[in-house]
Each structure stands twice: as structure tokens, then as C-alpha cells.
Amino acid sequence: MKYLYYPGCSLEGTALEYDASTRAFMQGLGVDLLELEDWTCCGASAAEATSHLLSLALPAYNLAMAEKMDGTKEILVPCSACYLNLKKVEKKSRKDPALLDKINTILKEKNLHYHGQMRVRHLLDVVARDVGPGEIVSRVKNPFIDLKIAPYYGCQCLRPYPIFDDPEEPRSMEPLIEAVGAKIHPWNMGGRCCGASHMTTKPEVALELVTAILRAARGADVIVTVCPMCQMNLEAYQKKISAISKEDMHMTILYLPQLLGLAMGLSEQDLRFDLNLSITKAFRDKIESAML
Amino acid sequence: MNPTEIIEIEQVSTTVPEPVIDSLAAIRDMVSACIQCGTCTGSCPNAFAMDLTPRQLWYNVLMGEKETIFHSKTFSLCSVCYYCTLRCPRGLPLTETMSALKQIAAKENLASYKKSIRFYQSFMESVRRHGRVREMEFMTLYFLSMKNPFMPLQFAPLGMKLIGKGKVSFEIPSKGNGALESIFRKVEALEQNS
Numbered sequence: 001m002k003y004l005y006y007p008g009c010s011l012e013g014t015a016l017e018y019d020a021s022t023r024a025f026m027q028g029l030g031v032d033l034l035e036l037e038d039w040t041c042c043g044a045s046a047a048e049a050t051s052h053l054l055s056l057a058l059p060a061y062n063l064a065m066a067e068k069m070d071g072t073k074e075i076l077v078p079c080s081a082c083y084l085n086l087k088k089v090e091k092k093s094r095k096d097p098a099l100l101d102k103i104n105t106i107l108k109e110k111n112l113h114y115h116g117q118m119r120v121r122h123l124l125d126v127v128a129r130d131v132g133p134g135e136i137v138s139r140v141k142n143p144f145i146d147l148k149i150a151p152y153y154g155c156q157c158l159r160p161y162p163i164f165d166d167p168e169e170p171r172s173m174e175p176l177i178e179a180v181g182a183k184i185h186p187w188n189m190g191g192r193c194c195g196a197s198h199m200t201t202k203p204e205v206a207l208e209l210v211t212a213i214l215r216a217a218r219g220a221d222v223i224v225t226v227c228p229m230c231q232m233n234l235e236a237y238q239k240k241i242s243a244i245s246k247e248d249m250h251m252t253i254l255y256l257p258q259l260l261g262l263a264m265g266l267s268e269q270d271l272r273f274d275l276n277l278s279i280t281k282a283f284r285d286k287i288e289s290a291m292l
Numbered sequence: 293m294n295p296t297e298i299i300e301i302e303q304v305s306t307t308v309p310e311p312v313i314d315s316l317a318a319i320r321d322m323v324s325a326c327i328q329c330g331t332c333t334g335s336c337p338n339a340f341a342m343d344l345t346p347r348q349l350w351y352n353v354l355m356g357e358k359e360t361i362f363h364s365k366t367f368s369l370c371s372v373c374y375y376c377t378l379r380c381p382r383g384l385p386l387t388e389t390m391s392a393l394k395q396i397a398a399k400e401n402l403a404s405y406k407k408s409i410r411f412y413q414s415f416m417e418s419v420r421r422h423g424r425v426r427e428m429e430f431m432t433l434y435f436l437s438m439k440n441p442f443m444p445l446q447f448a449p450l451g452m453k454l455i456g457k458g459k460v461s462f463e464i465p466s467k468g469n470g471a472l473e474s475i476f477r478k479v480e481a482l483e484q485n486s
Contacts, residue, residue, distance in 0.1 A: 009425045014459050040423040040472060045372055046415035049394040049408070054479045058419075061475060106482070109474040159374035160387070167378050193337040193373035200447075201407045205341045205369065236450055275457050 001130060003121065004066050004075040005033035008082035008228075009041050015079070015228035017272035018255045022078050022123060024270040025257035028139065029131055033076065036066050042085040045197055056092065056099070057106045059085040064107050064114040078123040080227035084156040086120040091161060122157045124226045124256065125164040128172040133179035141265035143181030146286050149259070150185035150220035151177060152213070154230040155193050167191065173224065173256065180263035185220035189213050194233040210234060211241050214249045221283055222252045224259055231255060235278040252276075252283040262287070308362045308402070315396050316358055322389045325382045326350045332376035332386055342366045346376060346386065353389070367393035368408050410437040423471030428463040436465075 011019035026033050039062050047055035063086060066075050077083040093100040093116045104113050121130075151173035158167040165172040170191050174184050192213060195206025210233050217223050225231045235253040242249040258271045273279065332346040333339050339346065344366045352360045361367075370390035377387045397405045398412065414433035418425045431451075435444050444451075454460045 009427070012424065013427045014454060016459055038423075041419040041425050043419070044415065044425070046412040046419075048372070048391045049412040050398045050416055051395060051479060051483065052388075052392065053483060054416075054476065055391075057475055057479055058472070061472075102482070106475055106478045109478045155371075155373040155375075160377045162378075193371050193375075195337075196371045196373075197411065198338075198369070198371050201411050202341075202369065205338055206371075208340070209337055236453075275459060277453065277457075 001030070002032040002034065002072050003126065004069060004072060005035045006039055006042075006062060006066070006075055006077045006082060006086065007035065008039075008077065008079040009044070010079055010228035014232055015255075017258065017275040018078055018228055018231070020270065020272040021255055021257040021261055024266050025261040025264070028261060028264050028266055029135060031126075031131065034069070034071065036062065036069065036075070038065065042082045044081050044085070047085075053102070053106075055085065056089055056103055059089045060093070060103045060114050061107060061110060061112065062086065063089055063118045063120075064110075064112040066118050067115060068112075073117050074119050074121055076121050076123060076126055078226070079229075080122065080154055080156040081229060083120060083122045084161075086118075087161055087163075089114075090116075090118060090120045122164070122226070124153075124157055124172060127256070127260075128176060129164055133175040136176060136179040136260060136264070139264045140180050142263050142291050144259075144263055144287075144290050145181045146290060147182040147221045148185045148219065149177045149182045150187055150217040150223045151190050152217075152223050152225050152230060152234070153190045154225065154227045155191070155196075157226060158191055173226075176256070176260060177224070180260055182259075182263075185217065187216050187220075189216045194230045196229050196233070199233050199237070206233060207237065207241060207244065210237060211245055211249070214238065214241060214251055215245075215247070217251055220251070221286060222254055222259065224254055224256050226256050235276065238278055250280055251278065252280050253278050308358050309400055315392075316353070316356060316361075319389060319392050319396075320353055320356065322392065323350045323353055323384055323386070325384060326354065327382060329381060331379050331381060335375040335379050336370075337373055337375070338369045338371055342369050346390075350386075350389075361393065362397065362402055363404065365404070368397070368405050370394075407438070410434060413437070418465075420472055420476050421466070421468030421470065423469070426463055428460045429465050432463065433465055 007019050043055045043058040047058055077086060107114060153170040158165055158170055177184055193209055195209040198206035223234055231253055238250050261271045328347055330347040336346050344364045349366045367390045372387055374387050377385060380386055398409045411434050414437055415425055415430050417433055418430040
């Protein structure tokens with residue numbers, strides 16, 4: 001298996017461990033990732049809030065560069081916001097040739113042309129459907145039988161394009177979590193919104209949303225995420241939320257490839273557990289007994 | 293030009309200017325088939341914080357009530373979760389309509405949305421300069437544009453933690469290599485002609 005790889009800006013900064021663990025995990029599975037050369041920002045949620053055309057031109061620029069690379073027309077994206085921006089161009093340009101022409105007028109500035117051949121894949125889509133739980137089961141070295149995991153999907157890998165999962169009641173992570181021996185924390189918050197960048201501009205609103213998610217996760221040992229924005233919102237404000245709500249809201253938040261990779265015997269160093277912001281002592285103790 | 297000055301906004305308007313009326317017509321078309329069922333409101337995670345519910349916002353768009361629309365916080369509270377778009381029984385692009393309203397507010401520099409507008413503009417400025425966003429530069433540009441010396445303090449604890457982990461580093465805003473300058477310019481030119 002081989003994919004082009006688009007890490008996106010967060011994975012070079014606040015989500016370094018998502019990049020490191022994705023690469024290590026995929027390598028552990030024998031999947032080749034070929035990083036897109038000279039990739040640029042997809043526009044995140046900021047482009048769409050300032051210019052519709054720019055929000056299509058930026059991902060299209062990257063897809064046009066990807067199309068020129070040899071080997072595969074599938075591009076793997078771990079960040080849900082990047083995924084949706086690239087996916088939007090894939091979908092819209094197929095449906096609307098006039099729009100594709102307009103995008104190509106812009107790309108001409110860079111001597112590029114997008115032909116509409118790329119297939120954009122979220123990391124979770126690839127792990128759930130191309131790799132599959134069976135492949136993971138066969139590689140598990142440390143089964144996490146004592147762990148209960150709350151799978152958190154967030155919004156943009158599910159909606160508005162339901163490609164690989166149910167957009168209201170997502171379940172694609174469950175077989176993967178069960179593959180490493182862990183149990184699923186039953187909840188209905190998996191596809192809820194974490195507030196995204198409201199955490200910076202309207203914290204009072206985003207804190208409400210995150211509080212509800214953390215509260216519903218009580219009883220689980222870990223919340224697992226597949227998006228840098230979700231991860232940051234869930235892990236970085238736990239102290240503040242605990243103080244406001246007068247409840248203990250501390251909880252370990254991991255990226256999916258960190259959890260699966262650790263069960264497969266990859267090291268905490270390779271998966272960059274040192275970079276997470278909210279690993280609890282209770283979680284550490286359980287992990288250590290599983291690794292004995 | 294001093295790099296910190298680039299995203300300065302000279303004037304902030306408090307009244308809703310004339311060109312808004314034209315752009316509002318295009319937005320009305322996006323929701324013209326709205327039947328006012330309220331599924332969007334029932335699905336919105338941020339409705340609790342809004343002054344107009346999403347359904348009420350669409351009503352005002354249909355009626356062309358620009359003063360009401362652009363004095364409401366509602367569209368700026370959309371966190372782009374796409375629940376309303378997914379569930380709308382008329383299949384309307386509601387999340388994109390929220391964004392279209394944000395785009396007007398940004399173009400016209402409407403005062404009530406200063407925080408969000410400058411946040412997004414600072415982000416895009418960093419992308420325009422370097423091709424990729426530099427998280428610390430973008431936040432620095434944001435703080436500078438808000439001209440509030442106490443604002444960085446609010447973010448200092450998390451910032452220090454991220455610096456300690458080596459995830460981000462102090463960055464003085466710089467000009468960059470203009471990696472995406474030609475794309476940004478072309479988009480601006482096309483938008484002016486349309």
C-alpha cells in the first residue's frame with residue numbers, strides 16, 4: 001500500500017506527535033507514505049471565513065502538485081480540517097466544470113493545472129477500510145484489556161461528506177480499538193463539535209462544548225482523536241474546565257495512531273507521548289501493567 | 293512597510309454599508325428554498341449562545357434585513373460543524389451560507405466581529421507570507437492587530453507549555469518568501485471583477 005502524504009501545518013507545530021505517530025504507525029504496518037513536496041496551507045477554517053474562492057484555490061494548488069507526482073492518486077490526510085478542504089475541491093470540481101476552470105485560471109499563476117484525478121483520504125478512512133482491524137490484530141504485542149476508550153471523531157471527517165462512516169453515529173474506530181484488546185466507552189458524543197477556533201475568539205462558548213464532551217467521557221480511560229484541533233481543545237483546557245465546573249475533568253487524550261501504535265509495540269518515544277498535554281497517572285499505571 | 297503593520301485595519305465601520313446589499317442578494321439565493329422548519333437550530337451546537345437562532349437568521353436573510361443580520365452574533369458563532377447542512381430537509385448549503393456572511397463582515401470590516409475577523413486575517417497573512425501558517429507568528433500578528441497589551445497574557449500559560457514541549461517557538465513576524473502571493477493576488481483580482 002502506498003499513499004501520498006499531506007501533513008498540514010498543525011502537524012509541523014502543535015500536533016507534532018500526530019505526525020510522528022502517523023508515520024511510525026504506518027511504517028509499522030508496512031504502508032508507504034510519500035510526503036507531498038512543497039505542500040502549502042489548505043486555508044484551514046480561516047480562508048473560508050474571508051474568501052470562498054481562496055478557500056478552494058489553496059487546496060486545489062496542493063492537489064495539482066499532488067497530481068504531478070508518480071505512483072498513486074490517493075492522498076492521505078490526518079488533519080480533519082485539511083481533509084475537508086481538499087475533499088471539497090475533489091468533490092466540487094467534479095460536479096462543476098465551470099468552477100474547475102476558474103480554479104485553473106488561478107493555478108496558472110503557478111503554472112499548474114488540476115485535472116480532477118486525486119482521491120482525498122482521511123487517515124481514519126485508510127486505517128479502518130484499507131488496513132482494517134485484522135491487520136492490526138495480527139501485530140498487537142501489548143493488548144490493552146484494561147483500557148476503556150471513548151472514540152471521538154469530531155466534525156469535519158464525517159460531515160458534510162459521509163464517505164467512510166455514519167455522519168451522525170460514527171463507529172469506524174470501534175473495530176480498531178477492539179483490535180488492540182480495549183473496550184469501547186459507550187457514548188453519543190463522538191461526532192459532536194469541540195468548538196474549533198472559538199476556543200481562541202469565543203472561549204466561553206467553546207468551553208461549554210468541551211465540558212460536555214469531557215463530562216460524558218467519564219468512566220473512560222482515554223479519549224482518542226483524529227484531528228489536531230479536537231485534540232488541542234480536549235487536552236489543553238482541562239485544568240480551567242475543572243476549576244470552572246468544580247469537577248475533576250482530567251483525562252488522557254491520545255491520537256488514534258498513538259494508541260494503536262503502542263499496542264503494536266512501537267515505543268513511546270517513536271509515538272511522541274512526551275508531547276501530549278494531558279496524560280494522567282491512572283492511565284500510565286494501566287499502560288505499565290499491560291506492558292509487563 | 294513594517295511587517296507588523298500589514299494587517300492594520302484603518303477604519304472599522306459600525307453602520308452596514310451599501311455594497312453589502314448586493315452581496316446579500318447572492319446569499320438570499322442560497323437559502324431561498326428555506327421552509328423555516330428549524331432543523332438547523334435544533335442541530336446547532338452553538339445555538340445556545342446566539343441572539344438569533346439559525347432559522348431566524350435565514351428568515352432575516354430572505355427578508356433582506358441587513359441591519360438585523362449584521363448586528364447579530366449568529367453567523368460568527370458558527371463553528372463549521374456541518375450538522376445543519378447534513379440535516380437540512382431542503383438540502384441547503386447552510387454552513388457555506390454562514391461563511392458567506394462571515395466573508396461580507398470581513399470585507400467590510402464590521403466592528404462587531406473585530407475579534408474573529410482579525411483572527412482569521414492574521415492566520416491568512418501568515419499563510420500568504422510563508423506558504424504554511426506559523427502558529428506563533430499568526431498569534432503575534434493577531435495580538436498586534438487587536439492592540440490590547442493584556443490579550444497575550446490570556447494565552448501565555450498554554451503558549452509557554454507549547455514552547456516547553458518544542459511544538460512552537462517565539463517568532464518575530466517576518467516577510468517570508470511570498471510563496472502564495474501570486475495566488476492571493478489572482479483571487480483578489482477575480483473577486484473584484486465578479
